[in-house]
Amino acid sequence: KEAKLWGGRFEESVTDAVEKFTESISFDKELYKHDIMGSKAHASMLSQQGLISISDRDSILQGLDEIQRRIEAGEFVWRTDREDVHMNIEAALTDMIGEPAKKLHTARSRNDQVLTDFRLWCRDAIDRIIASIKNLQVALVTLALNEEGLIVPGYTHLQRAQPVLLPHLLLAYVEQLDRDAGRLIDCRARLNFCPLGACALAGTGLPIDRFMTSNALGFTAPMRNSIDAVSDRDFVLEFLSANSITAIHLSRLGEEWVLWASEEFGFITPSDSVSTGSSIMPQKKNPDPMELVRGKSARVVGDLVTLLTLCKGLPLAYNRDLQEDKEPVFDSVKTVIGMLEVSAEFAQNITFNHARIQKSLPAGYLDATTLADYLVKKGMPFRTSHDIVGRSVALCVSKNCQLQDLNLDDMRSISPVFEEDVYEYIGVENAVKKFSSYGSTGSACVANQLDYWVAKLEISRS
Ligand code: ARG
Numbered sequence: 001k002e003a004k005l006w007g008g009r010f011e012e013s014v015t016d017a018v019e020k021f022t023e024s025i026s027f028d029k030e031l032y033k034h035d036i037m038g039s040k041a042h043a044s045m046l047s048q049q050g051l052i053s054i055s056d057r058d059s060i061l062q063g064l065d066e067i068q069r070r071i072e073a074g075e076f077v078w079r080t081d082r083e084d085v086h087m088n089i090e091a092a093l094t095d096m097i098g099e100p101a102k103k104l105h106t107a108r109s110r111n112d113q114v115l116t117d118f119r120l121w122c123r124d125a126i127d128r129i130i131a132s133i134k135n136l137q138v139a140l141v142t143l144a145l146n147e148e149g150l151i152v153p154g155y156t157h158l159q160r161a162q163p164v165l166l167p168h169l170l171l172a173y174v175e176q177l178d179r180d181a182g183r184l185i186d187c188r189a190r191l192n193f194c195p196l197g198a199c200a201l202a203g204t205g206l207p208i209d210r211f212m213t214s215n216a217l218g219f220t221a222p223m224r225n226s227i228d229a230v231s232d233r234d235f236v237l238e239f240l241s242a243n244s245i246t247a248i249h250l251s252r253l254g255e256e257w258v259l260w261a262s263e264e265f266g267f268i269t270p271s272d273s274v275s276t277g278s279s280i281m282p283q284k285k286n287p288d289p290m291e292l293v294r295g296k297s298a299r300v301v302g303d304l305v306t307l308l309t310l311c312k313g314l315p316l317a318y319n320r321d322l323q324e325d326k327e328p329v330f331d332s333v334k335t336v337i338g339m340l341e342v343s344a345e346f347a348q349n350i351t352f353n354h355a356r357i358q359k360s361l362p363a364g365y366l367d368a369t370t371l372a373d374y375l376v377k378k379g380m381p382f383r384t385s386h387d388i389v390g391r392s393v394a395l396c397v398s399k400n401c402q403l404q405d406l407n408l409d410d411m412r413s414i415s416p417v418f419e420e421d422v423y424e425y426i427g428v429e430n431a432v433k434k435f436s437s438y439g440s441t442g443s444a445c446v447a448n449q450l451d452y453w454v455a456k457l458e459i460s461r462s
Pocket of ligand 1: 024028084110111318320322323325363
């Protein structure tokens, strides 16, 4: 057995079970690129500070480049007995270049090293998620542009409420996604501080330059407190919280589209390319991708809960428990990106069933609130108009008709305020035209929102 990098004081080697239980190489090799990046910045700083020679630095830098090449070519052998990504790379470097490699870990601990790697990794992951969010926003806005005038029933309590333009509804998701990206941008700015040089927890007496490494790695500044630097995981908690909120938004979108694809709604038809079948029922065509978007949100929330629970009982400073922070983060990122990508593909592969939607619009008195507003415009207090329209709806229910089927005498028997112009306010098409408040479903208001997103997302109108 090879001696451990930390083996000096040990007389026995660890048991196979302990080695297997404590290793992290099986998952933290994901950090290799950022580990090498951090080591290169560290080696350059050590030589500038006179802690290692320029020729040692050069052999370290070349050796690390060669290791990266081997990893990416699939030639690198990851060894469980070398425990984690940091020691795998350091030991491989020692195998390759000998003595100079033994100087790389000067004024560094795996505790600050792993946090440096992890913050760099999360920073890149945030950039990838933001790109995927934008991609989905573009897909939703494109869908909205293609269906600019389409009226659909808007729901509250999943009961028919008021008519809305489909783009208005789609843009609601675009807004939510924008805040999701905003949370990630905030998180990125807060996590972009450099732990390197905190060493095990207390810093070092060696003359390192933490500002140099921080700068070289694109961090805003070195972290002020070395104990905080190796202990804290709030950047991860914040990141996974942001991902959880995104996942919940996508889950709601998934639920809506699953409903809309049902026979009962029939508002959308997903293309075959985003549907799957049943192993027993030959007729089935299911919207599985969006069901799984809904389902996978559970993992993302679970990842956050794992991390919260992991951190809750830990005293300062580093504790080995913290090694458990990687897999939930990797899983959360992979899952959220998958959810965003599949949602965008789904959006690109659905058609809205205009005839079916049109046919369904008369049901549910979607125009009732607009009728109440009509009476307000005639000078009636809203509470009174609410009551009068309520009674008009009751009359329709008893006659099994819509508001616009009532004749003026019927209406005037409920209130003399109704006049001939009432028919410009009822019927779903008329009702939707009456909306005019900022942010409302009125066509000019929705057109403004569309213009905003087309410009912001740099979409070209075809
Ligand atoms: N693999 C470890 C982790 O992910 C690296 C830090 C180990 N430090 C230690 N003192 N054992 O947390």
